Each structure stands twice: as C-alpha cells, then as structure tokens.
Amino acid sequence: MPLTSDITINYSRFDPNSATEDAKKYSEFLERTTSEVPKWYEVGAPRFREIIEAGEFGGLKLGPVDGLLKFYANTIRVTAMSIGYRLAPEHPWPAAREDSIDVAEYLVDAEESEHGGKLLFLAGESGDANLTMVTALHLIRARPQHVLKGLVLPYGNYTVALGLPSMVSFDKPTPEERRNPLVSPLFEDLRALASQTLSGRLPPALFICGTNDPLLDDTLFMSVKWQATGSETIVKIFPGAPHVFNVPSVDIGKESFAYEAEFLLDKLGSAV
Template structure:
C-alpha cells in the first residue's frame, strides 16, 4: 500500500485545462476591456479615483444602496474621524429591528491600498448582511500614496477596536467577523492579529479572506504571473506595494506588522477563528491563499480553502461575468451560516 500524504490538494482545481470555455472567454474580454484603459500609476492615484467615481474607467462605478448608512467612527487621532458605511439585513428596517442583528461583520475593501473606499461594495455588504443576519461596517481607511503605511492599517485597527469595545452599545451586537478581498484581506489579518494580541478576552468567529496578499515581498506565483490587464499581475502588484511601502526594503517587508505571512501563529494556538480562504487560479496571489491557509491549519486553526479554476483576481465582484463568482458567493454564504450555527 503506497504511503499517504498528510496534506491533500484537489489537483483538478489547479489544472488549467479544466477552465470552462465561458470563464476563458470572460478573462479575454477583461483583458481587452482593461488593455487601453487609464492607469492610476500613469495619471496619478487621485485623478484616477475621480475618474472611477465619475464612471469614466472600464471598472464600473460602485452602486450605492438606498438603505446603506454613512457613519463616522472615532480615530485615535483626536482631530479626525474615519468615514464608514453601515449596511443592515434587508429585512430589518427600523432602529429597533436593527438592534436585533445577531452579530457585526467588519469589511475592509481592496484596491491595492491605493484605490476604493467605504462605498466600494454596497452590493457585497448587503449579501454578507443577509447571509448571516449581520450589521456590516465598511471602513474608508486612508489610501496610499498620499498616506502610506502605517496610515491605512492604523485606521483599520482603530475601527476594529471601536467595534469590539462599543458594538453592543451602538449596534446591539458584538464583532464576530472580519474580512475583505485582496489588500482588504491583508488588512483584515493585520487587524485580527492586533485584536487577538491586545484584547485577551476577544473572540472572533470568522475571517473572510478573498484573494489576499499576505507576503508583500511577493511569492513565486505573483513573481511569475505575466498576464497583463487580467485585473492584476506582477508588475501592477509591485506598483501597489511600492506606493503603500515607499522606501521599505524586502527584508523590512517581512515584519509581521507588514506581512502577516510572517506572524508567529503558534502564539494564537487555540484562539484562531475559522478562516475562509478563496482564490482563483488565474490570480497572481494564489500562493498567498494556499500557504497562509496551510500555516493556519498547522497550528490547529480551521481553514476552509476554496479554489476556483480559471477565475482572475477579485472575481468575487463579477457575478454578471463569471459563474465562479456566483459559486464563491454561495460558498461564502454557506460558510457564514456554518459559523453562525456555532454561536
């Protein structure tokens, strides 16, 4: 009888030939759509953000839902507040009803620490809220290059601490979920590790980590990925990282406060929440999800890893183009419900 491995991978999920014809075509359409569009690193991030907000970039302008609320959460800096977006389950319309949500979810948007804001993903916020009967808070953290590291992470930590300490009083429930995609998944891990270190009684039920980057020196999949204009490739990742971490050496990038991949997870044994890692195989950050999830399980944490063959970076937002986005959202809903069943 052959020796059995202690680690198992569904190899078929990573086989390029298993990419569906529809997904392959959608990827080519994305490449063609983005090839000649404006580039934030050529025109300047601020100008590009203005164009995106005006609907003048190939990526559609985010849709705001009428029931979403604009709120502010105090910063540790005494002279300012942090803008946030708050979305409740669609069936909870009154203040009294909204105080009965079962838990708080905290979403941190992606965009390479350079793009996006608290208004970037109302549709996804509503999906999460309805999936688990959650009050979802989205943070508008400060963006690079105007505000490089540690400004954005500090804002995200400030909001996380506020939700832990004031969730019951302000929102009627406690913080149980943190998550995001891409840079938002990176920031989610930084926040979670900070809260677990500084608040010994804090219990987190789940982390939603879509296509995150956890080693900012960039792992092999990222370094070797050369499909320009398929949302993200090595060169664009480098430009985002350089804007976020100007003048920071690769050795400095390995500090756990910058790259959560290097965090000593042994110190969290027995306290790590369940974590959902999702990623497509046409994503330069695939290695980050696979390796981080493995490290998670090595210290006894529950990690659910879902791989979507042929899907590009940030595909979770592409329900109108990719079946894999529909599958990923349904998988996320199932995982949220599983976590809620354990509360």
C-alpha cells in the first residue's frame, strides 16, 4: 500500500493553465492601472486615500468598502460595520491594532444590551485580514467566554518576518519585532491558544487567495497552521487571480462572494 500524504493540495487550482480569461484580464488590468495610480508618498496619504476610496481605476468601478458591508448585511441579514481605525503614516503601528481590539472588546461587552445581538463574525482583506486575525486571537485570551462563529480572510498578510515575496523590501522592524505575533500572527502558538477555548478549537475560518497574489504564501502557511489545530479551515484558491480581486464587477469576485455567503450562512445557522 503506497504512502499517502497527511496534507493534500488540489493542484489544479494552482496550475497556471487553469486561470480563466476573466482572471487573466483582471490581473492584467490591475497591473496596468496600479502602475498608473500615483504613489502615496508623491501625492500625500490623504489624497492617495481619496483616490483609493473613490474606487475608480482605468474606467472600472471597484467600489468603496460600503458596498462590501451591504453585501454582508443583505446576504445574511446581519448588521455589518467597519472599524475606522487610525491610519498610517500619521498614526503608525500599533494604532490600527489597538483601535480594532478596542472596538471588538466593546462590541463583545455591550452585546445585546446595546446592540441587540452578539459579535458573530470578523472579516478583513489584505492588511485588514492581519488585523482580523490579531483581533480574533486577542478575544480568545481577553474574552474567553465569547465564541466567534467565523472569520472571513481574503488574501491576508500574516507575517513580515519570513522574507515572503511581498515583504522582501520591508526592512524597518528588527528581526525580533517581525516575529511578534501581534505583527505577524503566523508566529502565534495556535495550538496552545486553541486549547484555551471552550471548544478546544479556533473559530472556523475561510481563507481566500489567488495564485497571482504576492500574499499567496501567507494564506497557505496560515491556513495549514489553522487546520493543524483541528479547527475548521476552508481554503479557496483562484487560479490566476491577483491581489484585490474580491470585487463584484468581475466573475472571480462574484465567485468569491458566493463562497463567503455560503460560509457565513452556514455558520450563522449554528449561532445561538
């Protein structure tokens, strides 16, 4: 009987030949238009944010964050909100982390007395996925009686310490600071943390990433560590998809939203 692997991968999702024309076109579009967008240090952070928040690049409407909140609210009939955390470079780390944790703790503590419901899910894309992860792990320690129903994590950034493709030029923190789980949650002792929860597991997590994304390694490493704790872990890989493809104007974005909706509705059904 041949040996079998304890970890399996659906290679077809990583095969460059599996990329759809939609993914190829969007990836080419994103590479072209992002090269045309002014650098934040050229126009200043406030102006750069205006350009990004307007969501208009090369004639394609990506849409602001409110559109994503409406998707969550309308799809699973919950109240959806975003955290207006302090932004760098005016407010460097750990300002964003502190704000995210403060809001999460407030929502957990207030719960039904002020908002008519519990904090059920946390979600965040890219750098916000890092904040989502750090906040969720903090709640396990600080509010152990509270149980999140799930995390939604499209193309997250989970470490600045390993020299992964997107971080090779990031040289500000010291090596010790880069390995701090509050900056790089990939270095968190997830098994020990899972053992502290009521169920002995971490919240169910949906990881989403494209193969043409510099943060692909982050998703692969973090999702395997999550799964190794015995916690429910779903990983959806999009062949040829670039960073920031989770938008409703392209087919791969619609597919991603469908996965998120299915995950959230399934976990909401188990809410008490």
